Amino acid sequence: MTPPRRLLLLSSLAALIGLAGGGAAYVLIHLIALLTNLAFFHRVGWTLPSFTGLDPSPFTVVVAVTGGLIVGLMAKWAPVIRGHGIPEAMEAVLTNQSRIAPRTAVAKPLSAAIAIGTGGPFGAEGPIIVTGGAIGSLLGQVVRVSPSERKILLASGAAAGMAATFGAPLASVVLAIELLLFEFSTRAFVPLVVASSVAAGMHSAFFGTGPLFAVPHHDFAGLSVLPLYVPLGLACGGLAVLINRGLFAVEDGFRRLPVKQxxxxxxxxxxxxxxxxxxxxxxxVGYDQISQVLTNRLTLETLAVLAVAKLVAWWVALASGTSGGTLAPILLISGSFGALLGKLAEQVPGVHISPGAFALVAMAATFGAATRAPFASIVFLFELTRDYNAILPLMLATVVADLVAGALMRDSIMTEKLTRRGLRVPSDYHADALLTTSVGAVMTPKVEVVPVNAPIADVAARFRADGHGAYPVVDGDGRCVGIVARGDLLREGDWTDESPVGDVAARDVVSVSSTDAVSEALERMLEEQIEHLPVIDSGQLVGMCTRTDVMRARRSQWSQEQAEPGWRPRRRRPQ
Known part of the structure; x- marks a missing residue:
């Protein structure tokens, strides 16, 4: 359990990270707006423009390629900027004690601003999340904290980045837990909430309440149309599989190109x-296009073209290693897809649904299935709509889509890159059997001991006869006063075969009690580099805990997952 003072320190640092994450979101979004206005509309502006009225020309290609060349140069200095960055943050958590290089906090937002400002089909939220995570990691490298606490600060920064972008603090906390934290505890939850709340407050101050795109009220039509969201979930699961596999295929195509990265x-x-x-x-960024999809302003044909074109453009852009995010593009692609299905369903006699409602649910279902973060997706869209009537459709479609994606894909869009590098990312949370099992449940209660005055020759004979690695040494009252191992008898010393074993036994006995958790016993074994721990209660030796006994706790957990025969009625034998 984390001491209150330590939790207060982490929460205070998380508040600072929330402020920094909110500031990073403000700066990056306005920098993207400025570059976009300058590059495509030849004006100075600090609000994100719409590309709907853009008159495309060959100059559009020149601007985009120039941006790509600049990002390529920056990637030479900071290779971590390639892609959306969340896999790299996950890798830092799992393999590098949550340490992210300082240059990431500068290179990631700057490269994303250049890439998106020159037309890149990305959202700003991905780079902001990574930037927030980098800020949290840097603070955790300056302040004296443990690697586990640094991980919490990194995740707090990532949650702050998402909350500052969308004004959805609860979903930000859940997403950080599902993708980055790999634990759920009070010491992690409280700082996450603090950072997300502060960043969401800054979002309200900078951008107003709600996300950066319009989310109108939709009629979800009650329980009578709930079954319609099952096929929508199936379709969205298939769309998530298409999105991921298509991206992986294009990335593989880039790796095969006969040119330098x-x-x-x-x-x-x-x-x-x-x-x-x-x-x-x-x-x-496409936030204005998401608004048009949700407000049902686009025709059937426009929705189809927009979904396909955005998907292809995003595939090519992200697979090339350009810096950008995944959330907004997937929301636009899936929202267009859902609205398209909603418009088609409207034409069926007797079906009364809102295409915008289908679009919203499709966003949650597809993003949750593609990232394997269904809970965060449900909470995210619920926070955006603030409509409790949306809960059942969101839950149903998202779970169905996740089942489809899980059956057809081994990796999510967040983990495929790490799998190629040989790193497996945990996806499920379980109660740790080592924390919930007591030493008394796994120890060996019948312990062979040697008296403290036993001759060394007799003890050596017992080692040769039974193959044990160590024996507890007890006095006349049965108290453990030492432990003797095979290695102790091999050391040179001023003793003979007739000397009492107490002369060579280790007197500083490291022990545990039968009520201690197995995790504590394992921790002491690792700290002291020993294989055996005497179990002592009230001064009396009651057992011995070895590393084999520790594995017994894991075996008990494994046995809980094995199927048991179900109940079958007994057949009466004829008389």
Missing amino acids: FWWPAIGALGFACVGLVVPRVLG
Whole structure:
């Protein structure tokens, strides 16, 4: 259990991280707006422009490729900026004690601003999340904290980045737990809440309440139409599989190119810019396009074209290693897909649904299935709608989509890159059997002991006869006064075969009680580099705990997962 003072320290640091995350969101979004206005509309502006009215020209391609070349140069200095960055943050948590290089906090937002400002079909939220995580990690490297506490600060920064972008603090906390934290505890939950709350407050101050796109009220039509969200969930699960596998295939194509990695962002920029020449709506962050989808302003044909064009442009851009996010593009693609299905369902006699409601539910279902973070997706869209009537459709469709994606995909969009590097990411949370099992439940109660005055020759004979590695040494009252191991008898010393074993036994006995958790016993074994621990209650030796006994706790946990025969009625034998 974390001491209150330590928890207060982590919470105070999390508040600072929340302020920094909110400031990073404000700066990055306005920098993207400035670059976009300058590059495409030749004006100075601090609000994100819409690409709907853009008159595309060859200059559009020049701007995008220039941005790609700049990002390629920056990637030479900071390779971590490639892609959306969340896999790299996960890798830092799992393999590098949550340490992120200081340059990431500068290079990631700057490269994302350049990539998105020159037309990249990304959202700003991904780079802001990574920037917040980098700020948390840096603070955790300056202040004296443990690697586990640094992980909490990193996750707090990531949650602050998402909360500062969308004004959804609860979903930010859940997403950080599902993707980055790999634990759920009070010491982690409280700082996450603090950082997210502060960042969400800054979002309200900078951007107003609600997300950066319009989320109107929709009629979810009650329980009578709830079954319609089952096929929507199935379709969204298939869409998530298509999104992920398509991205992995395009990434594999880039790896096969006979050119240096430096040129990949420029090649990707050429690709998405060509798509933008045909469908300008796909360029940029796309928040305004999400608003149009949710407000049901687009025709059936426009929705179909927008979904396909955005998907292709985003595939090419992200696979090239350009810096950008995943959330907004997936929301736009899946929202267009859901609205399209909703409009088609409207034409069925007797079906009364809102295409915008289908679009919202499709966003949650697809993003949850693609990232394997269904709970965060449900909470996120609920926070955006603030409509309790949306809960049942969101839950049903998201769970169905997650089941489909889980059956057809081994990795999510967040973990595939790490799997290729040989790193497996935990996806489920379980109660640790070592924390919930007592030493008394796994120890060996019948312990062979040697008296403190037994001759060394007799003890050596027992070692040769039974193969034990160590014996507890007890006095006449049965109290453990030492422990003798095979190695103790091999050391040179001023003793003979007739000397009492107490002369060579280790007197500083490291022990545990039968009520201690097995995790505590394992921790002491690792700290002292020993294989055996005497179990002592009230001064009396009651057992011995070895590493084999520790594994017995894991075996008990494994046995809980094995299927047992169900109940069957007994057949009466005829008389």
